[in-house]
Amino acid sequence: MVLEKAKSIVMSDELIEYIAGRTYRYYTEQNTDTSYTDSLRQELKQVETATAHLLRAVEAGIFNEATKTRMDELDQQGTDLKAALAGAELISGLRLTQDHLKFFLLQFRELDFSEPESQRRIIDIFVNAVFVYDDRVTITFNYSGDNRTITLQEVDAAAGGVRGLGDTGHQHCVPK
Known part of the structure; x- marks a missing residue:
C-alpha cells in the first residue's frame, strides 16, 4: 500500500511539478x-x-x-x-535548474516496480515515515509536511486490489 501511494506521486504530473518547484525554490534559497x-x-x-x-x-x-x-x-x-x-x-x-530536478523525478516512472530494488528506491526517495494505528495508516512523504491518512477501510480495499484514494491518491487528511 505504501509503495502504491509512492508510485502515485511519481505518476502525477501535478505532484512532479510541485516537488520540482518547491525543491528548486529551497535550493536557490540555500545557494x-x-x-x-x-x-x-x-x-x-x-x-x-x-x-x-x-x-x-x-x-x-x-x-x-x-x-x-x-x-x-x-x-x-x-x-x-x-x-x-x-x-x-x-x-x-554549476547551478541546478527546475528542469534538472523534474528530469530526475521523472526517471522514477521508468522503474520496474515489481523489482525489490526499484521498490526500495522509490520508498527511500519519497516516503519519510509510516505510522500504523488500529484504524488507519499515516504516511508522511518527503516532499511536504503534510500527513496522508489512510483509513482501515482503505487498507482493506488495497488488500483486495482496490485503490482507496481515488485515481490520484492525493487526498490530504489530518490524523484523527
Whole structure:
C-alpha cells in the first residue's frame, strides 16, 4: 500500500511539478549566499595590498631575509586563495535548474516496480515515515509536511486490489 501511494506521486504530473518547484525554490534559497566567495575575494585583496606594500619597500632598498620570507608567504597565500576562489566559483556556476530536478523525478516512472530494488528506491526517495494505528495508516512523504491518512477501510480495499484514494491518491487528511 505504501509503495502504491509512492508510485502515485511519481505518476502525477501535478505532484512532479510541485516537488520540482518547491525543491528548486529551497535550493536557490540555500545557494544564494555569497559570503564565502566574498570573504575569499576580500582576503585576496588584502594579500595583494600587502604584496604591493612589500614591493614598495623592496624598491626603496629594504630587502633582507625577512622581506624575502614574507614575500614568499604572500605569494603562497595568494596562490591558495586564487585556487580556493576558482573552486568556489566553479561550484557556484554549476547551478541546478527546475528542469534538472523534474528530469530526475521523472526517471522514477521508468522503474520496474515489481523489482525489490526499484521498490526500495522509490520508498527511500519519497516516503519519510509510516505510522500504523488500529484504524488507519499515516504516511508522511518527503516532499511536504503534510500527513496522508489512510483509513482501515482503505487498507482493506488495497488488500483486495482496490485503490482507496481515488485515481490520484492525493487526498490530504489530518490524523484523527
